[in-house]
Amino acid sequence: MDFCRKQVKADCEELLRRFQQTQSVRFEIFARIWRKMAFSQIFQPGSQSPHEKRKFSRLILDMASVFFLPPFSFQIRVGGLYLLYSLYQCQSASPSEQIRLALKDWADVKMFEKDAIEAQHFDVVYILKQLMFCKAFHFTAMPSQLAYNRKRNVERSPMDEKFMERVSRPQELINIELLDEMSNIHQHYDKLKTSTLSLTSPQSDPSINLIRKNLVPQLRKTVIDFYKWQKKKSSRRAELLAFIKSKAYEQAAEVCVIL
Template identity: 35%
Template structure:
């Protein structure tokens, strides 16, 4: 009598999911301090032993694939709708990840043209507010060529599927919007304008 073969697929190994939870905890803790000073972020980073995020990888190939996944998870926190403090923490987080990765040559952060424009607007806002820590870290990453400018956030293959799970951000890390902002948002105004034009 032949052994019965299980039809249940083996769950895919996803160590990066634990890292995502660590990111959420780190950024939430940093944001609660209410400051964008790098020294405060470094304190949280050390307390959580984030420098060892690559520990346990068995080969350079596995480490590279893991780091690529981790970097893909980190970038969305640097973008809207994250709050200003979370975005500041995300930049510091990316700076730490880039410098503590155990991969040669180093993995870079993938950013699209639209994302880069948003990032530059954020950095200009930080500069205008004299947040020199943020400006220094950003400029250092640019000089170190830590960014790879791409057409899509993730590498695409013929069989690639759209995956939104990695870009999900907890509500408590997002920027709060007021009712006034909702009323006067560009999308709301565009809809109102469209309705007006159609009725005339």
């Protein structure tokens, strides 16, 4: 089944790319694209045994579930949810293959649901509730199934950057040119306030703060601190996942040695 991974990924990305171009999160828009691409035919590759059908369904659901989780943007995650729901309903395996979801990702799913409720995207909430009602999710310890002596350095194709969440927006908005301009405006404003006050009240108290001091340096420091926090959080999560995986492989190796 590994030979068709690239094709499945390319098809999913093309569907989500068309959905992204609509700038919508409505299910009816997604369904229209789904039907136009005849995407349900992905489960009709020819004659398959029941075992092959289950294996193929598992592969497709695993590939699609990636788009339902960070670091993808909200719209792409909505498209990923709709894609999972549609694939789950259209699969040819019987009983239906479940969608693998790691417990560590459940907090992201609940936050996604909260954002959808607050934005009143009720079709998003409904589809998620339907998957929960159908018991479509298989909650697991790890995102992918671990197996002893499996090749660990699996080649991963890069994801479309246009699908990603813009987590670096503060750094992009607050650049050097903007800080210089703000500093100049701040200085002019300070002089204007000082001159105005001196005309109205020559004996004004020099301790009075007419403007917020060090505004530009504080803004720059805040953006830098945010960037450092982002990198630290990302690094810690990667280290935790690496530690859990290494322990899981060690335990699997010990079991095989005992046997």
